[in-house]
Amino acid sequence: MNDFLEQFLVEGRELVEQATEDLLALEESPDDQQRLDSAFRAFHTLKGIAGIVEFAALARVMHVAEGTLAAVRAGDQPVTSELISDYLACLDQIEQWLDSLQRDERLPTVSDKITDALVARLQKSAPEGGAPEVEAAASQSAWVEALLARHPELRRRARVAIRYAPASDSFFRGEDPLALVDRLPELLAVELAPSRPWPALDELDAFVCNLTLTVLVGGAVDQVAALFRNASGTVDIQALSENQSTEGRAGLSSAAATMLQEQAALVAGAGAEDFIGRLGSAARVSSGVLQHAGWVIEAARVLQAAEEALRLSETSPFTVALREILAHPAGEAAAEAAGIESRRPEETASRTLRVELRRIDALVKLAGELIVVKNAIGHTSRLAKDGSELGVLTPLLIEHHVRLERLVQELQDSLLSIRVLPMRHVFRRFPKLVREMAAELGKSVRLVIEGDTTEADKAVVEGLLEPLLHVLRNAVDHGIETAPKRSAAGKSGIATIRLRAERQGEQILVEVQDDGAGIDTARVRAMAETSGFASPDALAGMSEEEITELVFAPGLSTKAAVSELSGRGVGMDVVRSTIERLGGRVEVASRAGEGTQVLFRVPFSVMMSRVMTLDAGGQVFGVPMEAVVETVRVPRERIVRVGAAEAFVMRDCTMPLVNLAEALGLPDHAREAPHANVVVTATAGQLAALEVDAFGEHMEVMLKPMEGLLAGLPGVAGTTLLGDGRVLIVLDMQELLQ
Amino acid sequence: MTVRFASDGAIMLEGVCPVDDAEPLRQLLQTNPGAAVDWGACELAHTAVIQVLLVAGPSVRGFPRSAFLRDWIAPLFA
Numbered sequence: 001m002n003d004f005l006e007q008f009l010v011e012g013r014e015l016v017e018q019a020t021e022d023l024l025a026l027e028e029s030p031d032d033q034q035r036l037d038s039a040f041r042a043f044h045t046l047k048g049i050a051g052i053v054e055f056a057a058l059a060r061v062m063h064v065a066e067g068t069l070a071a072v073r074a075g076d077q078p079v080t081s082e083l084i085s086d087y088l089a090c091l092d093q094i095e096q097w098l099d100s101l102q103r104d105e106r107l108p109t110v111s112d113k114i115t116d117a118l119v120a121r122l123q124k125s126a127p128e129g130g131a132p133e134v135e136a137a138a139s140q141s142a143w144v145e146a147l148l149a150r151h152p153e154l155r156r157r158a159r160v161a162i163r164y165a166p167a168s169d170s171f172f173r174g175e176d177p178l179a180l181v182d183r184l185p186e187l188l189a190v191e192l193a194p195s196r197p198w199p200a201l202d203e204l205d206a207f208v209c210n211l212t213l214t215v216l217v218g219g220a221v222d223q224v225a226a227l228f229r230n231a232s233g234t235v236d237i238q239a240l241s242e243n244q245s246t247e248g249r250a251g252l253s254s255a256a257a258t259m260l261q262e263q264a265a266l267v268a269g270a271g272a273e274d275f276i277g278r279l280g281s282a283a284r285v286s287s288g289v290l291q292h293a294g295w296v297i298e299a300a301r302v303l304q305a306a307e308e309a310l311r312l313s314e315t316s317p318f319t320v321a322l323r324e325i326l327a328h329p330a331g332e333a334a335a336e337a338a339g340i341e342s343r344r345p346e347e348t349a350s351r352t353l354r355v356e357l358r359r360i361d362a363l364v365k366l367a368g369e370l371i372v373v374k375n376a377i378g379h380t381s382r383l384a385k386d387g388s389e390l391g392v393l394t395p396l397l398i399e400h401h402v403r404l405e406r407l408v409q410e411l412q413d414s415l416l417s418i419r420v421l422p423m424r425h426v427f428r429r430f431p432k433l434v435r436e437m438a439a440e441l442g443k444s445v446r447l448v449i450e451g452d453t454t455e456a457d458k459a460v461v462e463g464l465l466e467p468l469l470h471v472l473r474n475a476v477d478h479g480i481e482t483a484p485k486r487s488a489a490g491k492s493g494i495a496t497i498r499l500r501a502e503r504q505g506e507q508i509l510v511e512v513q514d515d516g517a518g519i520d521t522a523r524v525r526a527m528a529e530t531s532g533f534a535s536p537d538a539l540a541g542m543s544e545e546e547i548t549e550l551v552f553a554p555g556l557s558t559k560a561a562v563s564e565l566s567g568r569g570v571g572m573d574v575v576r577s578t579i580e581r582l583g584g585r586v587e588v589a590s591r592a593g594e595g596t597q598v599l600f601r602v603p604f605s606v607m608m609s610r611v612m613t614l615d616a617g618g619q620v621f622g623v624p625m626e627a628v629v630e631t632v633r634v635p636r637e638r639i640v641r642v643g644a645a646e647a648f649v650m651r652d653c654t655m656p657l658v659n660l661a662e663a664l665g666l667p668d669h670a671r672e673a674p675h676a677n678v679v680v681t682a683t684a685g686q687l688a689a690l691e692v693d694a695f696g697e698h699m700e701v702m703l704k705p706m707e708g709l710l711a712g713l714p715g716v717a718g719t720t721l722l723g724d725g726r727v728l729i730v731l732d733m734q735e736l737l738q
Numbered sequence: 739m740t741v742r743f744a745s746d747g748a749i750m751l752e753g754v755c756p757v758d759d760a761e762p763l764r765q766l767l768q769t770n771p772g773a774a775v776d777w778g779a780c781e782l783a784h785t786a787v788i789q790v791l792l793v794a795g796p797s798v799r800g801f802p803r804s805a806f807l808r809d810w811i812a813p814l815f816a
Binding site: 166171175176177178179181182187190192194198199201202204206207209210211 | 757760761763764767768782784785786788789790792793794804806810811814
């Protein structure tokens with residue numbers, strides 16, 4: 001991408017954000033002249049920069065947008081919520097263009113039809129009932145994102161998303177919208193929602209269609225568009241972009257292919273005595289390689305084939321499976337993808353970052369000081385070579401070390417501060433999203449944002465987008481009641497969702513609070529029981545708080561998502577795991593009839609972690625401090641065997657004990673000691689105790705995540721180097737204890 | 739009639755329920771609040787009929803014979 005486009009991308013995004021913010025503020029207070037001026041300027045500048053990069057379609061749309069806004073400014077046209085919607089839709093489209101530019105590194109080719117439609121919309125002279133537009137958009141609008149978020153397991157298979165609101169007189173026209181949906185190729189998901197809130201049964205006009213259908217299909221977009229050609233009402237058909245539907249299905253790299261071939265050769269050459277060992281190791285490596293390449297199904301297949309081979313004591317099932325996988329081009333097995341889901345965090349992070357000049361200046365100054373220390377160390381090492389006394393060298397070395405330590409600390413702080421972003425960066429996308437989600441469901445919701453200037457590391461701020469989106473969607477969809485229910489409960493017809501961020505020491509608190517119905521614990525109980533998640537007895541013994549916590553249980557929510565479209569807690573397990581990946585925690589509190597509060601506690605920065613080192617099986621490991629509750633020494637006689645496992649009683653609480661060396665498959669030395677050294681950890685609300693050989697020290701480390709072929713290694717959060725050059729493996733307690 | 743009130747107090751949907759069934763169904767549901775809807779013998783139902791069911795939200799009995807209704811619509815009433 002050339003410099004102009006690079007610059008255009010950055011500025012374009014900022015301007016779209018600015019315009020969105022202004023428009024939403026204008027909707028609240030239509031007389032705000034300052035906001036109007038600011039929005040006008042944003043559109044004007046967008047037009048200007050579109051001209052610089054010769055993006056004709058954008059320039060044309062912006063020209064019209066600017067014109068209409070000028071009329072509003074002159075007082076010739078009022079600010080209506082319809083006008084705001086049109087402008088927001090227009091900004092949505094621009095954002096899609098920018099996404100496409102970022103991905104393809106060139107300006108998108110835009111059909112005149114799309115530009116015409118946008119222009120017509122902005123000029124308020126849109127012709128009635130044209131053919132539905134099909135946009136092979138680079139990224140999707142909010143409703144598509146929300147739809148896919150509700151059906152994460154369909155991401156790979158879904159090729160087209162459809163939102164279809166038949167005209168209210170469509171029944172009179174002889175249409176049967178559901179029959180039309182039934183004819184769609186490869187239906188994957190169907191959702192029905194009222195276009196406007198449902199009336200009471202006695203006020204319902206049975207022949208007025210008030211439905212909006214949202215559908216995911218696996219068939220071809222042309223077929224879908226053909227079926228809807230004569231449909232009344234509004235139809236929004238969006239082809240899902242390639243990376244969405246074939247996520248992770250890139251071809252195997254030659255390195256990966258070579259590794260797989262080698263694994264096949266390794267197993268093929270095995271004798272009777274080393275067959276099991278070679279097979280096991282080859283299976284692990286192959287499945288790791290495949291998983292890294294995103295070939296999840298194949299990875300599972302390799303493991304299955306290895307088991308089969310083991311059972312038959314024959315190499316062929318495994319080698320044949322590998323050969324077949326190597327022979328098939330990417331995408332062959334996609335049809336079998338059903339049921340196996342792969343969740344990779346989507347690449348939402350931007351590649352560029354705007355940095356204040358003074359922060360760079362500080363770095364330049366630091367570099368200068370580091371050079372001074374380097375020269376001083378050079379001088380000392382010459383002294384050492386010339387045979388100076390240790391008594392002379394030692395104070396010099398200590399002094400250099402102290403200075404270097406201070407400078408490195410400063411360097412680290414400066415670099416971290418460059419990566420700091422205000423929460424606004426993510427929060428400002430929500431007013432529009434919440435507005436759209438609420439409109440889709442026929443609810444009125446006010447989003448109040450507080451503390452959006454709270455700063456945190458870029459990775460943390462950007463990592464919060466997806467979980468917050470889930471929680472906000474849950475709040476709008478399930479938390480907030482319909483207007484009639486709200487008024488019956490004596491609440492204001494307009495619901496309020498409060499999104500608040502606050503810094504507390506090294507932690508950031510982000511809270512989403514709605515004034516809806518709260519979590520229906522009776523229903524969660526019932527769902528937990530029917531899905532076999534817990535026995536009725538166990539459930540009966542659980543407090544309301546514990547039941548509320550169940551919304552995070554993975555088995556529960558996915559099952560609910562399949563069987564009940566309106567089940568509360570869809571995707572909450574994903575929220576929890578995302579937040580925990582950031583090193584944070586999620587809490588949920590709910591009061592029946594008063595609302596739900598979801599609280600995220602995330603670290604200010606994910607780069608620096610505090611770890612505690614421990615020895616196990618003759619190696620040093622790190623455990624994140626946030627997972628450590630306490631360390632205790634337990635006399636051996638207090639440890640009791642429970643079946644195949646061990647446990648001990650601590651403060652009247654039975655604690656399962658896991659031997660870390662054993663869990664990691666390392667030789668175990670510590671058994672002879674009269675005491676067991678035990679680290680008590682807490683992950684996902686569960687306490688567990690780890691037996692280790694010895695406790696180490698506390699240290700601050702910069703964790704390097706596992707990369708390349710090792711990226712999928714379970715149980716490892718990352719690595720860092722110890723002072724003596726050894727690699728410290730920092731464990732991911734949650735994965736390890738699963 | 740493809741929509742009728744059965745002697746056991748349930749509302750029956752049978753065969754192919756056309757758009758014209760929507761209003762009689764609405765009236766039945768309104769005059770018999772709490773009545774269950776038995777659609778075990780329903781082969782097809784027009785969107786208008788489904789819409790009435792969505793608004794009334796009755797408890798349902800049986801599974802419709804149409805695969806579409808069974809797979810995509812019935813779960814809404816589970």
